[in-house]
Amino acid sequence: MTEVARSLTLESIGKLAGVSRSTVSRVLNDHPDVRPEVRVRVEAVIEKTGYQPNQAARALVSSRTGLIGLVMPTDVRELFGDPYYSALVHGIQEGCLETGSTFSIHPFYGPRGQVAVLPTLLARGFLDGVIATAGPYSEDLITTLRDRGTNLVVVGHPADLDGLRRVDVASRAGGAVAVGHLCGLGKNRVGFVGPTAEFLFGTERLDGYRDALRTAGREPDDRLVRLDQPNADGGYRATMAVLAERPDALFVATDPMAIGALRALEERGLRVPQDVAVVGFDGLPTGPRINPTLTTVVQPVTEVGRTAVFMLHDDYDGPDTVILPTELRIGGSCGARDTTEHASSPTSTP
Amino acid sequence: MTEVARSLTLESIGKLAGVSRSTVSRVLNDHPDVRPEVRVRVEAVIEKTGYQPNQAARALVSSRTGLIGLVMPTDVRELFGDPYYSALVHGIQEGCLETGSTFSIHPFYGPRGQVAVLPTLLARGFLDGVIATAGPYSEDLITTLRDRGTNLVVVGHPADLDGLRRVDVASRAGGAVAVGHLCGLGKNRVGFVGPTAEFLFGTERLDGYRDALRTAGREPDDRLVRLDQPNADGGYRATMAVLAERPDALFVATDPMAIGALRALEERGLRVPQDVAVVGFDGLPTGPRINPTLTTVVQPVTEVGRTAVFMLHDDYDGPDTVILPTELRIGGSCGARDTTEHASSPTSTP
């Protein structure tokens, strides 16, 4: 059908259709002021020739490329293995689909990585905007971009850097709901297991933990708080440590850590939820199914991604800071359910 | 230091430096014909103002954007979970770093997804080239792109679609090496466990299996061949089925399937490698460490990604088809080692 559109331009299409380049441009951009029969004729030529407008020329005159840059403070391999980024990028892709944009990925690793990505992100007429995710060394990058006037949305950065649009989830409120839930189940000694302070998202969850205790009329006790790496091993270690304080429940600030916590409890012969109830935080895939299923605070990561794309758009006129709500998902690990889950081995289906 | 480069142009920089826009352009593009003192002066102004050339304008006149599109026949979530894509994109990122390009990702899902990505990929003046990975429904897309004159490199597509540049790994040769290795260890009944025929990469590995048997002077016997889904469950099922034929070794065409195979053998009380030796194929991360470690054919996926980027470049003048070699990595599952691996529990480090 269509031939190769080697070097077709508006002008040549116009010539073929017997109109000027402006008319072709109008057809392309759905301007109302085109006679229907002319429109049909022009569209026929476009179809037949397989003409595609030149995006560089469009971008030059309209200052818009339809490209959104994603800056991620991680190595690609890490990026692709991480369920958080997976969900986030999935949401960004959905947002792009809805707004007709595309996205480029700019992973950078460590302080030196910034130097490599910065020129591209700063270049005029290349990106319509940048979505920056918080992480190691990303704060410098973020402020640099902001100071250079980049159209920017920051994701997952708890602090209010001023003059910056950002999306995040209500971590503190989510933490409070989790712990409030445990208190409501009659737990008296709720421990906190979470990431060390350099992982910014952990601090808010800890604040929520304290909020809920105070709301329940109990004074937070830091002996029941243990911080470690935000992975299963860290959760295991922190849990082992906090068990000395004899908690009857744990709020574990990330699901991977919660996996480690469950392992620790099992090794110590403590039953979940009867001896120690557990609530996690994330709601993202954590690999193999576990038993009991984890009660956790689900954060709408995909929605965060979508929202970030919308906030980048010119015609966005919502608030500069968007905080999306979390939701408590009840599993078997908190004891709110009557029945205990039956283990089903999902892998052995011969 | 630098101020916001709101609407600086070559012209305005030239004015500030007391030269014409052409001279500024020459400085920017490292043209030799600029007096050193002038160059210094211009560079000072650029530095001070934080001027960034407009990429859209550059792209318009040079027909080059520095953007490479990655078309992947998968949903984002799947894409991000898959170690193959992780390694591939990692390589592409390295290639981009070396050539000064950036990449955009265009995931498409199912036959309808093509419609969504095609206009972007076909648009003139947007992408310098496209890297297309083989997968479900990608063949149509690939031929369409080729027919429309897109600068294209195909990855992981075994068939020779003509007029197409492609990179792939030597799967057939790799399969032959794996099976040759097993034969060399004195195995007489080597079975094949692999993906069903719609997974194109499996067929070549099966061909390699047959090649090696013939080289060893044995006639391939299809009763020793079992195909299933290319994941652990599929490997488990296919292995259970093939055990009826009493193999003394298995070549399992993907590592995830090999994980399933090991599980099946364990359940049947067969020792690896003493009763049944196992060789896999992939060499990519497969999650939790297994015991014995898997002997496998390692494919250089990252290198495939890098190569694809280079092949897209204008000044590439190598062959249209690049086949990268695989390498047999000896682990404990084939019996070539004297010592058996000791199990070390990498997760319990309290």
Place this chain on the structure above:
DNA sequence: TTGAAAGCGCTAACAT
């Protein structure tokens, strides 16, 4: 060594 001028392909204001 430098500047002036043309033009990449498009959009949009203006004229008709």
Place this chain on the structure above:
DNA sequence: ATGTTAGCGCTTTCAA
């Protein structure tokens, strides 16, 4: 409703 014209910011002859 349609054509003409003027740029968008850059690279690249061509003159000087």
